Amino acid sequence: MNAVEIHRETAVSTLVQLLEVYTPPGEERRLERTWFRVCSDLGYRDFWRDEVGNYFAAAGSGGRTVMLVSHVDTVPGELRVRVSEGKVYGRGAVDAKGPLSAMLLAGSAAASKLKNIRLIVAGLVDEEGNGYGAKKLVEEGLEADAIIIGEPTGTTGIALSYRGSLSIKVRAQARGGHASAPYIAESALEKILHLWKLVEEHYGGKRYEEVTSALTTLHAGDWVSRIPDKAEGSINIRFPHPYSSKEILSKLEEFVKIADCQIEVIDVTEPVVTNVNNLAARALQRAMLRLGLKPRIVKKTGTSDMNTLVAVTPNIVACGPGDSTLAHTSAEAVEIKDIMTAAQIYVEFVREMDSAQQSL
Amino acid sequence: MPSLNCPVCGASVEVPNDALPGELFECGDCGAQLEYFMDEKNTASLKVAEEVAEDWGQ
Numbered sequence: 001m002n003a004v005e006i007h008r009e010t011a012v013s014t015l016v017q018l019l020e021v022y023t024p025p026g027e028e029r030r031l032e033r034t035w036f037r038v039c040s041d042l043g044y045r046d047f048w049r050d051e052v053g054n055y056f057a058a059a060g061s062g063g064r065t066v067m068l069v070s071h072v073d074t075v076p077g078e079l080r081v082r083v084s085e086g087k088v089y090g091r092g093a094v095d096a097k098g099p100l101s102a103m104l105l106a107g108s109a110a111a112s113k114l115k116n117i118r119l120i121v122a123g124l125v126d127e128e129g130n131g132y133g134a135k136k137l138v139e140e141g142l143e144a145d146a147i148i149i150g151e152p153t154g155t156t157g158i159a160l161s162y163r164g165s166l167s168i169k170v171r172a173q174a175r176g177g178h179a180s181a182p183y184i185a186e187s188a189l190e191k192i193l194h195l196w197k198l199v200e201e202h203y204g205g206k207r208y209e210e211v212t213s214a215l216t217t218l219h220a221g222d223w224v225s226r227i228p229d230k231a232e233g234s235i236n237i238r239f240p241h242p243y244s245s246k247e248i249l250s251k252l253e254e255f256v257k258i259a260d261c262q263i264e265v266i267d268v269t270e271p272v273v274t275n276v277n278n279l280a281a282r283a284l285q286r287a288m289l290r291l292g293l294k295p296r297i298v299k300k301t302g303t304s305d306m307n308t309l310v311a312v313t314p315n316i317v318a319c320g321p322g323d324s325t326l327a328h329t330s331a332e333a334v335e336i337k338d339i340m341t342a343a344q345i346y347v348e349f350v351r352e353m354d355s356a357q358q359s360l
Numbered sequence: 361m362p363s364l365n366c367p368v369c370g371a372s373v374e375v376p377n378d379a380l381p382g383e384l385f386e387c388g389d390c391g392a393q394l395e396y397f398m399d400e401k402n403t404a405s406l407k408v409a410e411e412v413a414e415d416w417g418q
Contacts, residue, residue: 208414297413298412
């Protein structure tokens with residue numbers, strides 16, 4: 001089949017422009033002028049930013065809505081943007097401005113052929129934070145018939161499942177005391193460590209299918225010979241389907257009583273599992289096969305906006321260019337050819353959805 | 361819509377008429393991920409798909 005042509009210079013220029021604006025969570029507004037310029041240059045006539053800061057570009061006016069959704073925020077830690085030896089380097093090149101740029105390129109390339117769908121490319125805010133951008137869309141009653149989430153899956157990986165995430169703040173108070181007589185003192189730090197030991201023993205999984213936990217922050221003490229009377233920490237727990245945050249929180253409440261601590265839930269994201277037979281998964285596979293590529297199914301150990309947007313439609317998968325082991329690292333870079341291939345896959349996916357006879 | 365047998369549990373799996381070789385389907389009975397396969401005699405069947413890979417995420 002004839003794959004749509006994606007121009008290399010346009011691909012590089014689009015990604016570089018997105019990367020050159022550093023956008024950690026909370027600072028996504030800085031991208032506004034660039035977004036509008038990029039969309040205009042790519043030929044979009046309909047593009048906007050909503051009240052929570054999510055960015056959109058749309059094409060077509062059919063009755064069904066298909067969305068290509070990625071995010072504009074990146075983890076903190078600015079990196080120099082450069083193009084070298086077939087790769088584009090910069091914070092977000094993998095996660096997820098690379099996938100987002102491929103989606104914008106695809107929407108631009110597919111726009112003139114759309115008959116039955118309205119295609120919306122979205123760059124959401126706060127995915128690396130608490131997913132506020134996606135949560136707001138669900139709250140506002142977003143309607144879509146199929147969604148691809150643009151996250152790095154090595155271009156041909158199709159992610160059908162993400163684990164859930166539970167983040168809690170842990171606090172403890174105690175009498176404290178002098179380090180010379182710990183047997184009559186009471187340590188807030190040891191209370192938190194006791195709680196962590198209970199959590200780790202119960203949720204110390206080593207595989208995707210198990211619940212895993214990590215002690216991510218710990219603050220206590222201000223003097224070498226003083227036993228702390230206050231301590232604070234954070235624990236992050238990841239859990240696959242069919243576990244739920246409710247049952248894990250219930251267990252945590254037991255541990256909290258035993259260890260005499262207090263907890264505060266910072267963020268909850270439930271796990272998501274979709275089916276390889278869902279319409280988006282099928283159309284995406286067919287797009288790859290038509291391009292001579294072999295689709296792979298992957299399951300993600302982390303979370304993404306897919307965990308939230310599955311509430312909009314069951315026809316949802318995640319797929320995008322980039323090596324996810326480079327995400328969040330100082331070596332973040334993506335192959336230009338992978339951006340171009342991903343854009344072609346998205347175009348074929350959109351064509352497949354546009355020509356689908358069955359109602360979604 | 362033709363039915364093919366799941367190579368894992370033997371259950372019947374319906375495959376759309378327009379399925380492409382290489383497409384993946386899930387067995388409704390045992391949940392196995394199956395690849396639609398066409399042999400040199402153009403006979404369609406299902407085989408167990410390559411193992412699902414784990415990947416990172418946020």
